Amino acid sequence: MTEHKFAIVLGTRPEIVKLAPILRVCDERCISYSLIHTGQHYSDELDSVFFERLNLPKPDYHLDIGSDSHGKQTSKMLTGIEDIVQTENVDIVLVQGDTNTVLAGAIATSKLDAKLGHIEAGLRSFNRDMPEEINRIVTDHVGDFLFAPTEESATLLRNEGIDESRIYVTGNTIVDAVQANREIAIEKSAVLKEHNLTPGEFILMTAHRAENVDDPDRLASILSGIDRVARELDYPVIYPIHPRTQNRLNEFNLTVPDTTRLVDPLDFLDFLRLEDTASLVITDSGGVQEETCILQTPCVTVRDSTERPETVSVGANVVVGTDPEDIVNGAIEQLHKSTDWEAPFGDGTAAEQILDILL
Structure with a gap:
């Protein structure tokens, strides 16, 4: 098995929650990674308490970006992520979702000799007035490993001309997190x-x-x-x-x-x-x-x-x-509806599947 060095990039509460299963599986398998926190959520009650309550390791790097305009926030993140990926000789960068943190991680990685994995790929609201929609589209089109939560998301990626070899349907790590x-x-x-x-x-x-x-x-x-x-x-x-x-x-x-x-x-x-x-x-x-x-x-x-x-x-x-x-x-x-629907986001093994694919 080829030895990889991962960088896992996050910056908001939902990213912490949804990447927690990835971090746990990495630790269980003794997979080396650098954890980069951009600080997009910048108050302590929105941030460090999540790591403590979920028993997660503290980030190796904290960029302390905080609040700013979209352009300034993203540019600061891009610079910081690029420096770390180069210094640590990272060959695979993982991002999750649709935030400015994700966009910065995607752009930085696309310019370097590293592969980008996008967890929760293929989501579309078809509302380009939403900054998140632009972030999703850009990240998916520069990504090397696109982990779609459902077959519907994978179909949307194919419809945009993205090659089948980059698309993997894994379910969503939120199922892993909720079940755990x-x-x-x-x-x-x-x-x-x-x-x-x-x-x-x-x-x-x-x-x-x-x-x-x-x-x-x-x-x-x-x-x-x-x-x-x-x-x-x-x-x-x-x-x-x-x-x-x-x-x-x-x-x-x-x-x-x-x-x-x-x-x-x-x-x-x-x-x-x-x-x-x-x-x-x-x-x-x-x-x-x-x-x-x-x-x-x-x-x-x-x-x-x-x-x-x-x-x-x-x-x-x-x-x-x-x-x-x-x-x-x-x-x-x-x-007035019955609540016996079947959740469509997988069986709670998304993190395992994602790391199996990457390794």
Whole structure:
């Protein structure tokens, strides 16, 4: 077997969660790697606590990029990643998802004598106004190993002219992560008690995407729609809010309805426990759409499109936009559905499959 030196690049909470299974399998197999954290999520409560609670090794490199414009943030990451890959003589770089961290890792690697592996390849929302969509497309087209979570994602890659030899359907590492941590969350998380929540009698909400929270009208519509759902069901809403979104609420002078409880960002185990026990989740997060599908929790997506259409196909999710009436109708529709759908993202062995392919 050829000895490879990997670099694993991450920078946000979802990347930490979805790459955790890769890190664990590398450690189990004594595979050498350098862990590069760009610092795209830059506050401690959004970052280091994830490594601690998930028992992950501390990064070998931390670029401390922090917040900035897309161009400045990406250029700083690109420079830092390039230097490390060259210094460490890395021959395979792994990135996951669609963030600026992923884009920087992809561009840096494409200019060097190293191969790029993209985990969660082939996702498309077909909305090029979303920065994430551009990041996905660029990364897939410069990638050498494209690990598609589903056959549908692989088909989208083929439709863009990408050679079959670069495409591998492996499932999604989020299944590995959810399966590994669901029971741990039941045992260790006290989030329900801390927030006085009864399983099956509350709504979990997230909203963080720029197209929603940077638009005062869309953000106000989402808050209004969720308030109407809460009153219709007589359930409280719990909303772990990102600091950036809180700043937008203040900037737009928007008031959160009485039905909605704002809480600080949660670590993965606490958030997983809420997803697992909520009666309904209303979100604009792609990762949350996947996780609720795996956990058999109904989901309503407050966006105009989704790059996870499989969640809609199996009945786990409905995409409603941001009109309050559509949010209410979507919520009622989801709550009246059976939750016995089959999650389409694999069997929980994605990390094993990905490393088998690379090695």
